[in-house]
Amino acid sequence: MEDGQPIDQLDNIIIVDGLPVVPPEKYDKLHALIKKISNSFGCVTQRFELPKDEKDFTTGFAFVEYQSKAEAERAITKMHGQSLDKKHVFAVCLFTDWLKFKDIPDEYVEPKEEAYQPEENMMGWLLDEAAREQYLVRHDKETEVWWNDPLVLGKQSVAQKRKDWTEYIARWSPLGTYMATFHTQGVQLWGGPDFKSLGRFPHTQVQLIDFSPNEKFLVTWFNNLTVWDVKTKQKLRIFPGGPTPDHGWPVFKWSHDEAYLAKITEDNIHIFDSSTMKLVQPDPKKATTLFIPRVRAFDWSPTENILSYWVPEDGDKPARVVLLKLTINKKGEVVFEQVTQKNLFRVVDIKMHWQSNGEFLCVKVDRYSKSSNDKKKVTNFELFRMKAKAIAVDVVELTEEVIAFAWEPKGSRFAVIHGDNPQRYSVSFYTMGNPKNGQVKLLKSLPKKSANHLFWSPKGTHIVIAGLKSFNGILEFWNVQELELTGGGEHFMCTDVEWDPSGRYVATSVSYYRHQMENGYTLWTFQGKQFLSLAREKFLQFQWRPRPASVLDEKRLKGIQRTIKDRAARYQEEEKAFEKMEAENITRQKKEKMDQFRKFVKETKEAMAVFTERRRAQRKNCGWHSDDESCYRTTEEYVEELISFEEEELA
Structure with a gap:
């Protein structure tokens, strides 16, 4: 271990x-x-x-x-x-x-009472009356946090900007509470209305960081892995190692409740209790949590302490995908219960994709075809229904290469890009139906698409089908509920696409890390309407500020969604009134500037008249006035001059 x-x-x-x-x-x-x-x-x-x-x-x-x-x-x-x-x-x-x-005095000394200092509201940006989103932008040495103001005629207002704020990159914490900046000495966190420093985490030459889901812990890496308590800034434990070609970043994967963090090594999955940072050892004789020969990968359910992992084939033994549930018994001991297992044959590779609510698990299985002599690969989607009795498994098989797969957040649909011809990929939408007893159904297949990436809205329903890299930034915006194209466009050389947390806006950008030309970002509505495009020299990074989960339960959220149409008219009137007010403000500002200019011209002419009389009085014997120097008449005369003459006799 x-x-x-x-x-x-x-x-x-x-x-x-x-x-x-x-x-x-x-x-x-x-x-x-x-x-x-x-x-x-x-x-x-x-x-x-x-x-x-x-x-x-x-x-x-x-x-x-x-x-x-x-x-x-x-x-x-x-x-x-x-x-x-x-x-x-x-x-x-x-x-x-x-x-x-040992140094505590025997006699009690009453501490001095300090004046109460109210803490800053770390969630202040969520109270914005216009419900605006914030986003982080980095270009050259500048780091900026902006408000997204789509109604202010394409203008944006800055919340904070500083030069040399970070030496490497900057990133938000998962709930948007903190902004982390990277420095030679370590990581620094910022937050609050004025983005004050909230703590330093010394780790020389730090390269990578990862927050736990609820921001209680921070993991930093360079040469070793260090786990920190974010509130106390205490170093909890140091682990050797780091990311590898087989197991990238993050090295530690957190359970949904932050109770456990786990990492994979050869033949082992090590799980640590976050409250003590000690290894969970069901068997005290074994220096590991789970000894699983040849284990390749694992992942946590996003809503339960269920662990999924897969093991490749070994001779006559099939490959298998196993789901384990971690529970605590009456004695306070950790117990692993196998929830289900699926055996698979002719496996080349496996990728596991959990749906955000933990209702479904997609196991993407690349395998060799039975009948093919040329070792042609086919792809199976083994779709686990986690809410069904005995965890039912549906299977979807595609005989073409699968380019991308993505679950609809908080929904039952998924999208797939597949095809053997790069210029004629197809995009297919499927639904799982009822999580407990539904059936997989193909909703629609879109042929001949120049696409290689899928980006679902965090609220579901809407998706951006994007062609990045060799496809030069072709974008299509789809409403999957209605199966209709709502908009499209192109962002040439686009490298990144990101939805805002409300699902209302999409940002596309061209990073200087990938291309040294066309750097900048563009903002779109969820329907594919572009409302802002900014070029930035040496543009490096764009990231929307995340939001914490809603405090409303599912029942109240559905009630709000049912009545949204009744309030839509009021919202539209408010937007029109706001746009009218902004237009009036711009008109007023233009008028004020014009009035200031006219006043300046008038005052300048009056001052010039006074100085003119003084100059004329001083030069009264010159016979001319300097103010009249521009009053003249130009006469043009044409003069012809013989330059050379040559006489030649013609035969």
């Missing part, structure tokens, strides 16, 4: 107090007795000491070092409060705990 080194190298040492005070002649006997008792709870190292005073009497306590912190804690649990004899009771603690409390 690739175990991490402890933060404190002294946490495997305990202090045993309450021992008899004995003279030198009884020292060896007491030493042997206490060491024997200590060895019964773990392996004691050579550092076992019974301190003596100046008269060579023992002092009534001992230092005992174990090989691990776990053994030391076990010894404390077993020994503390136990009697050695009628007069002596063990009092045991960690040496590190003694270091923490």
Whole structure:
């Protein structure tokens, strides 16, 4: 097991107090007795000491070092409060705990009362009256946070901008509370209305970071993996290693409730308890959580503590996809229960895709065709219904190459790009129907599409079908509920597409990291109408600010959706009034500028008249006025001049 080194190298040492005070002649006997008792709870190292005073009497306590912190804690649990004899009771603690409390004064000193300082509202941007979204932009050395103002005639207002705010990249936390910036010394978090510094996490030359789903933990990487508590900024544990070609970033995958973080190594899946950062060991004899020979990949359900993993074929043994449920029994022990298993044959590769609500799991299986002699690959989608009894599995087979797959967020539909001709790919939409007992059904197939990426709205229903890289940024906006094309366009050399968290707007951009030309970003409505396009030299990054999940339950959300049409007219009137007000503001601003210009011209002419009289008075004997220098008449005369003459006799 690739175990991490402890933060404190002294946490495997305990202090045993309450021992008899004995003279030198009884020292060896007491030493042997206490060491024997200590060895019964773990392996004691050579550092076992019974301190003596100046008269060579023992002092009534001992230092005992174990090989691990776990053994030391076990010894404390077993020994503390136990009697050695009628007069002596063990009092045991960690040496590190003694270091923490040894300097506490015996007399209580009442702390000074500090004035209350109200904390800043970390969710202030969510209270915007116009419900605007924020987004992060980086170009050259500038880092900017903007408000999206689609109604202000294409203008945007800046919330914060700073030069050299980050040395590498910047990114939002999953709920949008923090903005992280990268520096040579480590990571820094910012937030609040004025984006004040909220904490530093030192990690020299840090390259990658990952937040836990609810932003409680932060993982940083360069040369090693460090797990931090975001609130306290405390370093919780250091793990060796990092991303590899087979297992990229993030190395740790979090359970939906942040209770566990897990990573994969050869033949093992290691799961750690986030409250202690200790390895979950169902079998104390094994230094791992799950020993699974040849395991290739795993993933967590986004809504339950269910783990999915797959193992390739081994001789006559088929490949298999296994789902394990992690539970806690009455004794407080972690128990793994196998929920289901699917055996598969002729497997080349497997990819697992969880639907955002955890209702479905798609296992994309690339395999060799049975009848093909040229080893032609086909793709099966093994679709697990997690809410059905016994977890039913539907199968969809495609004989063409699959380019992309994507679930509809919070929905039952999925989209697939497939085909053997790069210029004639097809895009197909399917529905799973009822999560418990529905049937897979093809809704529509769109042939001859120049597309290789799928981007669902985070609210579902709408999707952007995009052709990036060699397809030069061809975009189509579809309403999958109505199966209709709502808009389209092209963003030449487009490298990135991203929906805002409300599902109302889409950003497309060309990053300087990929292309050194056409850098900038464009904003679109969900229906494919472009309303802003900005070119930025050395444009690097665009990222919408995430929003936390709604506090409303599903019932209330559906009630709001049912009555949205009744309020649509009011919203439209408010938008028209806002647009009218903005137009009036622009007209007023233009008029004010024109009035200022006319006033300037008038004042300048009046001043010029005064100075003209003064100059004429000073030059009254010159016979001319300097103000009349521009009053003249131009006369043009044409003069012909013979330059050369040559006479030639013709035959």
